[in-house]
Amino acid sequence: MLLLAQGCSSHRIDTPDSLGEEVKTKVDTTKEFNAEQGVTGKVENNWLKTFNDTELDKLVDEALEHNPNLKAASFVVEQAAAQTKLASAALQPTVGYNGGVSNTSVGSSSSSGGIGASWELDVWGRVSAQVQSARSSQRAIEADYAFAKQSLVAEVSKAWFSLIETIQQEQLSKQIVKEFAATRELVNVKFDLGEVLRKDVSQAQADLNSAKDSHIQAQNAVKNSSRALELLLGRYPSATLIGQANLPQLPLFPQAGVPAELLQRRPDLIAKEEQLRSAFFAVQDAELARFPTFSLSVGGGLSNGSNFLSALAAGVTGPIYTGGAIEAGIENATAAQKGALASYEAAIISVFKDVETSLNNEKVLQQRSEVLALAVEDYKTALKDTQTQYELGEVELTLVQIQQTKLDASRSTDLHVKSLLLQNRVNMYLGLGGGFDSDDAGSEVKRAIEVDKKEAKKEKNN
Template sequence: MTMNAVRGRVFCAGVVAAVAVLGGCASLTAPSHQDAFDKAMAGTDVPPAWSSAAEAQAFQPAWIGFAEDAQLRQLIDEALSRNPDMRAAGYRLEQARLQMKLAGADLLPTVTFGAKYSDSLQPANGLDINGFGVVLNWELDLWGRARAEKKAGEAAYRSAEADYVYARQSLAAATTRAWLLSIAATRQTALAQDMQQASHRQAGLVADREHVGKASRQDLAVAQAQAQSFEDSAYMAEQGRLQALRALELVVGRYPSATVAVPAALPEGLQPVPAGVPADLIARRPDLLAARQRYEAAFFNREEAKAARLPRLALNAGAGHLTSDYVQFKNGLDSTVFPVGAKLLWPLFDAGRLKTNVLIRDQQQQEAAADYAKTILVAYGEVENALTADAMLQRREQVLTGQVASLRTALSAANDQYRVGKADQYGVLQQQLSLDAAQIDLLRVAAERRTQRVNLHLALGGDFAAPAPEAAPATSGTGAAGGQAGESVTQLH
């Protein structure tokens, strides 16, 4: 064996040993869903069922609690297509898709064409060469650096895609809440106007009594003040109605003219909530999927930083035609050439930059895990709070419904007594005011309960029948990265 061969083998052995010391190739296998969850939650126990009362049946992504309204369906579709925030979110998603394409560019070779011509009598650097050629450069992904970068870009896109899906669901929920608020505000305005009219009729009755000496000036002043108070309440209710209608129009992307028509009554017949179990929420809610994909992207960013510390080998080849008008070199350069070469770069000393970059990426991965845990816990809290609110509001609605029924009975009895002369009209109007006030209280609770149903549906991962965007075409690439770009949309159905 020659001395050169021995030196070559020693050099190769040294390269292999150094690569092993630096950590070897990048891992191109993403953490499993369970591993990501365990890493994020760090031992936090998740109960097998919701602590708040709920139906254990499997969750259904359709409407929760009340039947779908045709007008509401139209408003949601209009909001999804015209809302400015949603349009901006769509542009951000397209930017993320293009960024994903850039992330895999290093896996493919680059081809460059160049040409030069000069008739200068002063040759540059002592030699003036003219010609043209095509050069191909290709860095071999020996350690998986470029593939890890590509996978990080794909995970980042899936995260943006899931965020976009959740934004659509959130917009549908916001439209539904604004619609419910508009119905409640319209109904409350009508009741407030009825109370205004009843109080003014009471004040008129007291004025008649004062005129015949059966009531004092103080009684009349109190009745008039009460009527003015109800009149103010009616104006406030009307202002709230107009604001609610404009808010609904703004959500759906219309000019806020407060002219949108809404139903006269809130939807009835709420059904029990099939909330499923907490474990199923992780795979269903788009924002949780987005957080997990951000963790995956951070994982591959760290792997890319690790592989960046290893040697980089690039190959180049080309073809061209070179000429020279410089007499001394004319015979040697007036020909077609086919250069072939390779370049090896190994950052042996960079003052710790690449090593520190690995540490930074490691901290970013830990941060992504903590953000994933926070998103999970917030989601669980939203479901538990909405379930509790629904149970409490159901009881309050039942109590207030009973109160309204009792006051209706009292009003009917007062009318009967008025017809037989055992009661006066003032007392009947007072009963009417009490009934209207109770109806307003019931209306507020009923609207809040249905709003909480909307919040619960969103918290459980309901889609409000808002179709998700189509997945981007699977990108071709090296390794297992190809074809994963549409994972988030696929998992949401």
């Protein structure tokens, strides 16, 4: 027994927290983001309200209540909680009863009844390791669910902005049709006066038809965007959801914090760390399968009205030869733990990349928006001057077409960039880990994890 105890006490030197720290030290968490714009204060919550869009607020509430994928994720959380309860039950004694009546061929009968209890003593801590593994797995699933909610709000927000953009693009394409129709009328007048050739009439008509085709495509894009948003809301995709005419104003640039803080704010990273903790305890469980289990049982009963009889027993079972099953179990659990380590590291790097990308995109899109606004005004002036020259017969229709096409492209791109700015801001909020409402993104899970750690420490000391 002494040898067994010594073997158990020295079987593992790592702790679940030390494994997480090992990953964090491998990843460079610099003091500031490389693409940072100089705002390193505390990341704020309630980012949804920064858009000041009441219609978006309503859509988010609807999605959180009716999105079927989020509902499915909530049931996975319930299942994980049940699994933890199931694992925890092994720490408690089980109590049962039995009874029966039998008749013989000679007409006699007998009856019996009894009650018993059994309890597996968690001498080596294997059952506790199983409970800790299940509990950490539960917390990981809860954190994934918290991130799923954040992601859903982000997807609804971006889909809403995309819908508004497609409406604006449709209105722009409608305006372009009118402009090409006016050009065609001008060309027809000049043709009737003998100032231009028939090819100009054909070119003008072709431009008008092409503009009409673009308008048809824009109308279809509105319906597709509407269906995409309806799907997120849990509605039938009927394309009846109507967006508003204008995009909201871009909020002020948010506080970005520092990279290291993401490890505590992002629910998906919290989930990865809890998966690592679960894998650690799974390795403990596999290694402790080498050692015997001890149990106590007590029971008593009556038979044909006799005096109550009771018994107390203790048992021990342990492996001698398992055909390599225990070793294979350890290898499997260890490989899973290594995979969890690598997955955690990859997730951290990916999150840093997402944040750096969104921060950099903000600067790039802002610059593009500024120059595009200038380009639109310059193209308007150029087109107006060219149209005047064409009316006077100083230039060919082709030059008017070129200026019109450049103006149309710049106006469309300008609208798209404004939408991208808002969508990128949503990506930034999601990446930084601030909550869409007044709470931190993973605050509830983090509180539960701290409680788990305190309880585990208390159980270990006892």
